[in-house]
Amino acid sequence: MKQTRQRMAALIGAVTLTLSVAMPAQAVDLQFFFPVAVGGKAAETIESLTREYVSSNSDVNIEAVYAGSYQDTVTKALTAAQGGKPPQLAVILAVDMFTLIDEDLIVPFDDLLSDADKKDWIGGFYPAFMENSQTGGKTYGIPFQRSTPVLYWNKDAFAEVGLDPDTPPATWDEMVSFGEKLVKKDGDGNVVRWGVRIPSSGFPYWLFQGLTTQNGVILMNSDGNETYFDDPKVVEALQYMVDLSQKYGVMAPGIIEWGTTPKAFFEGATAMMWTTTGNLTNVRTNAPFPFGVAMLPAKERRGAPTGGGNFYIFKDSSDEQKKASVDFVKWITAPEQAAQWTIATGYVAPRPDDWETPALKAYVEDFPPALVARNQLEFAVAELSTYQNQRITTIFNDALEASITGEKAPQAALAEAQEKADRILKDYR
Amino acid sequence: MRQVDYGSSLNLIAAWLVALLWFSPLAYALWTAIHPVAYEVRFDLTAPLTFENFIDAWAAAPFARYFLNTVILVTMILVAQFVLCTLAAYAFARFEFRGREVMFALVLVQLLVMPDILIVENYKTMRALGLVDTIVAIGLPYMASGFGIFLLRQTFKTVPKELEDAARVEGAGLFQILWRVYIPLAKPTYLAYGLVSVSYHWNNFLWPLIVTNSVETRPVTVGLSIFAAVDSGVQWSIMNAATLMTSGPLLIAFLLFQRQFVQSFMRAGIR
Numbered sequence: 001m002k003q004t005r006q007r008m009a010a011l012i013g014a015v016t017l018t019l020s021v022a023m024p025a026q027a028v029d030l031q032f033f034f035p036v037a038v039g040g041k042a043a044e045t046i047e048s049l050t051r052e053y054v055s056s057n058s059d060v061n062i063e064a065v066y067a068g069s070y071q072d073t074v075t076k077a078l079t080a081a082q083g084g085k086p087p088q089l090a091v092i093l094a095v096d097m098f099t100l101i102d103e104d105l106i107v108p109f110d111d112l113l114s115d116a117d118k119k120d121w122i123g124g125f126y127p128a129f130m131e132n133s134q135t136g137g138k139t140y141g142i143p144f145q146r147s148t149p150v151l152y153w154n155k156d157a158f159a160e161v162g163l164d165p166d167t168p169p170a171t172w173d174e175m176v177s178f179g180e181k182l183v184k185k186d187g188d189g190n191v192v193r194w195g196v197r198i199p200s201s202g203f204p205y206w207l208f209q210g211l212t213t214q215n216g217v218i219l220m221n222s223d224g225n226e227t228y229f230d231d232p233k234v235v236e237a238l239q240y241m242v243d244l245s246q247k248y249g250v251m252a253p254g255i256i257e258w259g260t261t262p263k264a265f266f267e268g269a270t271a272m273m274w275t276t277t278g279n280l281t282n283v284r285t286n287a288p289f290p291f292g293v294a295m296l297p298a299k300e301r302r303g304a305p306t307g308g309g310n311f312y313i314f315k316d317s318s319d320e321q322k323k324a325s326v327d328f329v330k331w332i333t334a335p336e337q338a339a340q341w342t343i344a345t346g347y348v349a350p351r352p353d354d355w356e357t358p359a360l361k362a363y364v365e366d367f368p369p370a371l372v373a374r375n376q377l378e379f380a381v382a383e384l385s386t387y388q389n390q391r392i393t394t395i396f397n398d399a400l401e402a403s404i405t406g407e408k409a410p411q412a413a414l415a416e417a418q419e420k421a422d423r424i425l426k427d428y429r
Numbered sequence: 430m431r432q433v434d435y436g437s438s439l440n441l442i443a444a445w446l447v448a449l450l451w452f453s454p455l456a457y458a459l460w461t462a463i464h465p466v467a468y469e470v471r472f473d474l475t476a477p478l479t480f481e482n483f484i485d486a487w488a489a490a491p492f493a494r495y496f497l498n499t500v501i502l503v504t505m506i507l508v509a510q511f512v513l514c515t516l517a518a519y520a521f522a523r524f525e526f527r528g529r530e531v532m533f534a535l536v537l538v539q540l541l542v543m544p545d546i547l548i549v550e551n552y553k554t555m556r557a558l559g560l561v562d563t564i565v566a567i568g569l570p571y572m573a574s575g576f577g578i579f580l581l582r583q584t585f586k587t588v589p590k591e592l593e594d595a596a597r598v599e600g601a602g603l604f605q606i607l608w609r610v611y612i613p614l615a616k617p618t619y620l621a622y623g624l625v626s627v628s629y630h631w632n633n634f635l636w637p638l639i640v641t642n643s644v645e646t647r648p649v650t651v652g653l654s655i656f657a658a659v660d661s662g663v664q665w666s667i668m669n670a671a672t673l674m675t676s677g678p679l680l681i682a683f684l685l686f687q688r689q690f691v692q693s694f695m696r697a698g699i700r
Contacts, residue, residue: 084556
């Protein structure tokens with residue numbers, strides 16, 4: 001016992017010592033939580049950008065803490081805040097904005113900015129990204145790690161079945177007719193290559209929101225307290241998704257995994273896939289055949305949700321800390337840094353002026369598919385986000401999964417989901 | 430002619446099937462870890478072997494440091510648990526005092542509460558103690574283990590009173606009785622409980638992630654999580670290499686002491 005206690009004391013001593021040595025006396029200290037949802041150099045890039053900023057700003061000290069997945073990060077931030085020690089700054093899913101407001105943990109950027117900044121800086125982000133960052137006329141999040149889904153296609157497979165390798169499907173009907181040509185079976189009638197893959201594990205709502213948007217319907221209002229899950233057009237979109245496997249046989253039946261989708265694409269097990277633009281660098285490095293990147297196909301219109309994370313500033317910080325946080329966010333979303341981040345990960349640089357930097361210009365010239373996601377932003381809408389977001393999306397995901405696996409008819413599943421969502425959201429109206 | 434014993438051969442076949450089923454994820458992990466990425470889903474016996482995945486995984490995070498942290502963590506927890514649980518169990522098993530039943534019931538209540546529910550409260554406590562972002566903070570909430578106390582109390586209760594009386598006649602004090610009679614007789618329980626504790630804390634993820642912020646304090650499980658990047662597709666080869674690396678020591682220890690472990694589980698009555 002004594003030994004243990006001594007060792008503990010020594011440990012505590014050592015840790016506090018390293019901490020106190022690491023921090024210069026009068027600088028503002030910031031703690032910054034960030035998640036990583038793409039492989040490769042994402043964590044490293046954020047850490048090195050932070051170091052770069054700290055080395056040129058001696059009055060501020062930023063401790064960048066890698067906090068796991070998006071889900072882990074919001075759990076960590078909520079726990080720390082409830083435990084009385086929130087970070088000053090965090091990158092958390094844009095859709096968690098209402099949760100953070102509901103918990104009274106974050107402050108709007110508006111209170112910390114001059115009028116000129118509000119107009120020029122906040123006004124300078126793509127409006128599609130700001131839809132998930134603003135509510136009630138205030139800006140709570142600054143887009144950073146943002147993405148949108150796109151369609152990747154295998155040019156060799158297109159050529160093999162007599163399709164033009166440079167023309168991706170532009171409409172729902174084309175996706176079906178191309179898909180029917182692309183499906184390949186072996187002698188025993190087993191499918192060795194599917195036409196398309198729309199991953200549906202974990203959070204099927206995200207890609208499904210592409211389909212609903214294309215069908216000309218939105219899933220929720222901007223106040224985050226109404227959903228429209230049982231709209232006939234939502235039902236129609238879900239029916240189309242189900243029909244892709246049940247009726248047309250161009251997509252594998254059942255739940256399709258996110259994690260294995262890029263692999264299936266590289267292996268030629270599917271000729272097209274829908275997935276996030278955050279995968280671009282991965283596909284570019286690993287696809288053994290020429291591939292194309294296109295906007296998602298249209299029904300009534302083009303359409304896709306946005307996704308990914310925002311910067312949030314936590315309430316329980318001193319005024320100096322809040323000011324330093326804003327300065328850091330401004331710096332890291334500024335064109336030079338945003339360009340570096342986009343090239344390293346494939347995430348979409350969140351401001352039009354980011355794309356004017358020589359670095360990004362050279363990058364897209366060399367690799368034009370990087371522009372597709374940005375161009376799609378014109379048609380993009382806010383990702384599904386409401387109060388009690390975790391519960392609402394779970395209800396919706398369950399309904400989608402039940403339909404995809406054939407357990408329930410789309411109409412019935414969605415009507416039930418809407419009823420459950422209404423019960424939760426009526427307190428917020 | 431020898432009679433074929435259908436019962437036992439069926440048992441044997443079933444055992445083999447279950448063993449294969451249990452082993453298959455491990456076999457897959459091993460396969461992907463020692464072959465290039467291209468062979469992740471293609472089984473080809475002539476596929477070239479490589480250690481690239483292990484090297485990449487090792488380089489992707491400061492695993493040496495994480496290993497050290499995990500080892501410090503599990504050792505610290507185990508030692509503290511043994512000391513605290515032994516003393517508490519001894520008291521509950523062999524001493525009459527007022528409120529004993531109530532206190533023991535309270536200890537049992539701890540078994541009903543999932544540790545994850547207490548995350549916020551634990552965090553508040555660690556903050557009040559100034560321990561956030563230390564290895565001690567990861568271990569502290571688990572040291573007074575209700576399960577350990579319960580288990581050791583039950584074991585101590587099975588020790589015949591005569592042994593204790595004999596020791597007392599020989600002039601042994603309270604602690605000597607504990608040290609020379611009870612603890613040696615409870616060895617299988619200690620071994621079994623130690624295994625459960627070590628493997629639980631070796632694998633624990635959420636609480637360590639939440640309460641730590643720096644490389645100096647984080648255990649291997651948190652380090653491992655950077656490979657689970659869902660947005661860009663999971664890189665099974667590297668991830669499996671890293672998983673084998675981190676679970677390797679435990680796996681090897683289990684294989685080496687397998688017989689003792691199984692026996693102590695039987696004797697300690699944990700199934």
